[in-house]
Amino acid sequence: MTCKPVALWAVPRSVSTALERVFVERGDFEVFHEPFSVSYYYSPSRRSDRFAGTEPKEEYEPNEVLARLLGRRGKPVFLKDMASHVAGFMSRKFVSEFTNTFIIREPAPVIASIYGFWPDFTFEEAGYEQQHRLFGLAVENGEDPAVVDASDLTANPEGTIRAYCEKLGVPFMPEALSWEPGTVPGWEMWSEWHREAQESTGIKDQPLEDDTEVPAGLEDVYERCLPYYEELYERSSVRPARLVPTRSWYSVVVVALVLYDLDNTLLAGDSEHAWCEFLVDAGVLDGEDARAENERLYGEYEAGTLDIHESLKFQLEPLIKHPPEALRRWRKEFMSSRIEPMITDAAVDLVEGHRDAGGDLAIVTASNSFVSEPIADRFGIPSLLSVELEHHQHRYTGRVLGTPTFREGKVKRLVEWMRKTGRNLAGSHFYTDSHNDLPLLELVDNPVAVNPDPVLGAHAEAREWPVLRLDGGASGRPA
Known part of the structure; x- marks a missing residue:
């Protein structure tokens, strides 16, 4: 010193x-x-x-x-x-x-x-x-x-x-x-x-x-x-x-990464889909047209046919149009009224179990950073890889910074982040519900299917991956 x-x-x-x-x-x-x-x-x-x-x-x-x-x-x-x-x-x-x-x-x-x-x-x-x-x-x-x-x-x-x-x-x-x-x-x-x-x-x-x-x-x-x-x-x-x-009195230890998808994994629902519904109910978005487009894009996501850039254009439109103070106010209401009910005891147990075990926790989500950042904070997860949004003079521009964290993009962003921070995938876990995340599931040491969609469920069964339910009352705390 x-x-x-x-x-x-x-x-x-x-x-x-x-x-x-x-x-x-x-x-x-x-x-x-x-x-x-x-x-x-x-x-x-x-x-x-x-x-x-x-x-x-x-x-x-x-x-x-x-x-x-x-x-x-x-x-x-x-x-x-x-x-x-x-x-x-x-x-x-x-x-x-x-x-x-x-x-x-x-x-x-x-x-x-x-x-x-x-x-x-x-x-x-x-x-x-x-x-x-x-x-x-x-x-x-x-x-x-x-x-x-x-x-x-x-x-x-x-x-x-x-x-x-x-x-x-x-x-x-x-x-x-x-x-x-x-x-x-x-x-x-x-x-x-x-x-x-x-x-x-x-x-x-x-x-x-x-x-x-x-x-x-x-x-x-x-x-x-x-x-x-x-x-x-x-x-x-x-x-x-x-x-x-x-x-000893202190030591820097590189611990195993524990990666979580967000929507329908840590949350019992989809945050961006819920954000759109919230804005419609608040009168910020046009009801019928916005709901229809939200459902169409969500259906394409589930089917594995989503164009992420088309989805982002829709999701970012209200962020471009409205001032930061209004967006923050709506997001605060959204967190309390829509996100809190999506957080199950089992999901909290899963996070806290790995935290107690010394895991290096991170969320890797295709949701945009405006929606996902307060949710990561709510779980107390310090690292978040999400779709990063460009600002200009403190307003959202509608443009995305870097590669969107979707499908193979999750792998690309994760590798960039690990290289920058000195992390690696030794002993790593990844929890997700979606077949869209198969590229990342194939990469980690411990893939876990959580509330899996039918495609991922079949894949997990074939590969003998663990399957975890967090949408019910069962604890997700790791042993």
Whole structure:
């Protein structure tokens, strides 16, 4: 591990204080909580006049704060701070003083939460542009910074923090993941922002609710923040699925891939078909024509004659026509009213069984990313290969990025992804219901037919593949 201070650069409301709390509990670091916040709000050169009525202090000048951090002796230093707090003096030299790490979060809930505290917050206080700039400066300096997504941290705290520690080269301490509620020294200045973290007993092991509505009038702020988040998300380097405990304090272990089809496999129904029905019922699509086309395309899919590009043209039309805030609102309603009833206990057991066994979980689906991403989050599955959709100026264009994940396209995309991430198919599983997935079933070590259609059922019987029912009450938990 480097002797430089470890800096965790955050945006507000990104679960960063909970990650900081882990380092407080470890005891082997000297932890500083948002040390540059005083430079931003309370120094003679302060960048914000939010607290203009407070007398500035020379000791809060950035160079003074930095000197105190760099002058510490004894324990290594860990600091968490908002990227916006260093907006006025970030540079390659400044960034070079730290081992830089980042925690990111989708902007909608961040904006909604900041607005609840400060309705007059600025774009800079949201911090997305500044976080992106800090990351770029670290890369220019030759770093490969750790980037944690908040949704990974809450969905799998132990796996994510284990991965973060491995990236830093420090021991993972599982006992630091829980604590007694109470006031944390050093958090007093911003205590109203951290009440939940101080009252907690650990990081919640559950999916993060990131489908919050953007407050009215702040849509432009959201659209400005989103591309910075999306680019850093693509650079996320701390993902928990590939790290499992061993008898030593940490170890990187390449574990077996467990691949799931989505529709009629993990779900007791078809998500894209249901999305169209939902939009018809909501009055977004014309009823008779849309229902007829939806049924025609679904029938062709079942028959194995579907033209995926024709299907995508139909599925993407409403995404092109409507603004992102309306699409997010409809998707949230769709998840609760249509998808939740499709999730069976047996499907959840199947996923959790492999997760408990240390499997590297991924969904490989022909559904588009707009529909499938929140479903993957609902199952807590960190990796998703779906039909990726192109954006331009934060609107869907109707064009697809790369090869659609359909039939042989699933194999092509999976191979590309494995090559990029260093994975392989040793010991792999694939669960699916459809004969359209035979190319991928033939590739894995453990093919499993789930609620199989007649063609796949006959093929599975001939090849003596296991057949699993998840559409009833029987448990799908692997032994």
